Amino acid sequence: xxxxxxxxxxxxxxxxxxxxxxxxxxxxxxxxxxxxxxxxxxxxxxxxxxxxxxxxxxxxxxxxxxxxxxxxxxxxxxxxxxxxxxxxxxxxxxxxxxxxxxxxxxxxxxxxxxxxxxxxxxxxxxxxxxxxxxxxxxxxxxxxxxxxxxxxxxxxxxxxxxxxxxxxxxxxxxxxxxxxxxxxxxxxxxxxxxxxxxxxxxxxxxxxxxxxxxxxxxxxxxxxxxxxxxxxxxxxxxxxxxxxxxxxx
Amino acid sequence: xxxxxxxxxxxxxxxxxxxxxxxxxxxxxxxxxxxxxxxxxxxxxxxxxxxxxxxxxxxxxxxxxxxxxxxxxxxxxxxxxxxxxxxxxxxxxxxxxxxxxxxxxxxxxxxxxxxxxxxxxxxxxxxxxxxxxxxxxxxxxxxxxxxxxxxxxxxxxxxxxxxxxxxxxxxxxxxxxxxxxxxxxxxxxxxxxxxxxxxxxxxxxxxxxxxxxxxxxxxxxxxxxxxxxxxxxxxxxx
Numbered sequence: 319x320x321x322x323x324x325x326x327x328x329x330x331x332x333x334x335x336x337x338x339x340x341x342x343x344x345x346x347x348x349x350x351x352x353x354x355x356x357x358x359x360x361x362x363x364x365x366x367x368x369x370x371x372x373x374x375x376x377x378x379x380x381x382x383x384x385x386x387x388x389x390x391x392x393x394x395x396x397x398x399x400x401x402x403x404x405x406x407x408x409x410x411x412x413x414x415x416x417x418x419x420x421x422x423x424x425x426x427x428x429x430x431x432x433x434x435x436x437x438x439x440x441x442x443x444x445x446x447x448x449x450x451x452x453x454x455x456x457x458x459x460x461x462x463x464x465x466x467x468x469x470x471x472x473x474x475x476x477x478x479x480x481x482x483x484x485x486x487x488x489x490x491x492x493x494x495x496x497x498x499x500x501x502x503x504x505x506x507x508x509x510x511x512x513x514x515x516x517x518x519x520x521x522x523x524x525x526x527x528x529x530x531x532x533x534x535x536x537x538x539x540x541x542x543x544x545x546x547x548x549x550x551x552x553x554x555x556x557x558x559x560x561x562x563x564x565x566x567x
Numbered sequence: 568x569x570x571x572x573x574x575x576x577x578x579x580x581x582x583x584x585x586x587x588x589x590x591x592x593x594x595x596x597x598x599x600x601x602x603x604x605x606x607x608x609x610x611x612x613x614x615x616x617x618x619x620x621x622x623x624x625x626x627x628x629x630x631x632x633x634x635x636x637x638x639x640x641x642x643x644x645x646x647x648x649x650x651x652x653x654x655x656x657x658x659x660x661x662x663x664x665x666x667x668x669x670x671x672x673x674x675x676x677x678x679x680x681x682x683x684x685x686x687x688x689x690x691x692x693x694x695x696x697x698x699x700x701x702x703x704x705x706x707x708x709x710x711x712x713x714x715x716x717x718x719x720x721x722x723x724x725x726x727x728x729x730x731x732x733x734x735x736x737x738x739x740x741x742x743x744x745x746x747x748x749x750x751x752x753x754x755x756x757x758x759x760x761x762x763x764x765x766x767x768x769x770x771x772x773x774x775x776x777x778x779x780x781x782x783x784x785x786x787x788x789x790x791x792x793x794x795x796x797x798x799x800x801x802x803x804x805x
Binding site: 374405412413415417426429455457501531 | 670709762768
């Protein structure tokens with residue numbers, strides 16, 4: 319699968335409060351280069367998923383700015399931003415809402431106006447990129463959760479996304495599906511943001527990590543430096559599995 | 568029959584059911600023709616009699632209701648053994664039973680040869696309102712997921728000693744039902760978010776319009792055509 323390329327991401331002073339007044343993000347600055355892979359880690363309620371929803375304009379910034387490449391995320395640029403930024407949600411059943419795999423993968427490109435043979439080719443290529451070729455007519459509930467996760471990634475690859483944002487991509491995956499997912503992500507050349515509690519997985523996919531807690535960026539550094547600091551992790555309710563050596567990845 | 572375009576099968580089934588419904592109950596020979604058409608379709612689709620009988624069970628409540636009509640109907644009445652039955656009630660019962668059975672047989676042919684997603688595809692190609700087709704699609708997609716969720720919650724409830732066998736023990740089951748409604752609502756919000764993330768702007772993208780060929784239409788529509796002509800004759804020249 320060839321993507322349209324990769325886009326950079328820039329968040330400047332991003333802040334967000336839920337309608338009930340609960341603060342979710344506070345003065346977040348983040349710059350990710352085109353093609354870079356960055357893990358965002360943090361305890362539950364740190365604001366990781368809220369941040370992800372800002373990247374493709376599901377939440378629009380009330381304080382600060384979000385830019386994808388040279389496009390500022392706002393009501394006028396939503397269509398373009400949602401084509402360029404693909405969100406892969408935590409539960410693949412939330413993402414796969416059409417009756418068949420093929421229709422689901424075609425949903426985004428069809429909204430962008432693609433029809434006929436070019437659409438079929440795009441769907442086939444996106445499924446092939448995640449190792450799910452030939453499943454166009456299968457109903458999503460007939461797939462295993464690992465296969466559903468890969469199809470969920472195909473749904474955003476089909477839009478030729480330049481940025482891939484994965485929210486808890488290893489949730490509920492068995493070891494073999496987790497390994498398959500790693501191989502799929504490794505083959506993609508787009509910018510990747512991996513939001514996860516699975517620190518070994520983050521270490522395998524990304525060299526850079528952003529630690530978020532209570533809506534603020536606590537650390538933004540090389541993976542080895544953050545995972546190699548058990549006190550920093552423990553201060554923010556994160557722990558590596560016993561015996562895991564981040565330097566060995 | 569599996570290879571026919573779904574929109575053609577939908578039109579054929581609807582035309583057949585309309586013909587059966589429009590036929591006056593008194594036109595008994597017309598129902599013999601309708602039955603022959605249904606049997607031909609069942610044979611062409613190679614549907615075993617056992618499958619048909621199993622699926623026809625759904626009409627039992629309607630048949631039970633219809634069975635009351637001869638007893639409770641108005642005069643004139645006729646004596647059948649020890650019972651005095653209403654003549655109009657007997658015709659009404661016959662009408663309900665024969666129309667429901669034939670209509671269901673046609674539906675059995677449709678669903679045995681067409682997957683739910685193909686039926687939805689056919690609805691789209693017939694230009695049914697996209698929002699309604701999308702809602703039906705979500706029901707197909709999420710019905711099993713919500714069902715599985717309900718099963719898991721029921722197991723969790725029973726694992727903590729709540730059996731809810733009798734009406735006065737329904738508190739646990741009712742709580743599960745309530746939680747399921749809330750969870751389904753929350754899932755709906757997440758699905759909507761996932762749709763927005765892929766460019767959804769309030770309208771579903773239109774379906775591709777593949778035209779079925781003439782032969783396909785001819786093969787599928789000949790049987791309902793026979794029924795439609797029969798119904799017309801039964802109405803015009805009773």
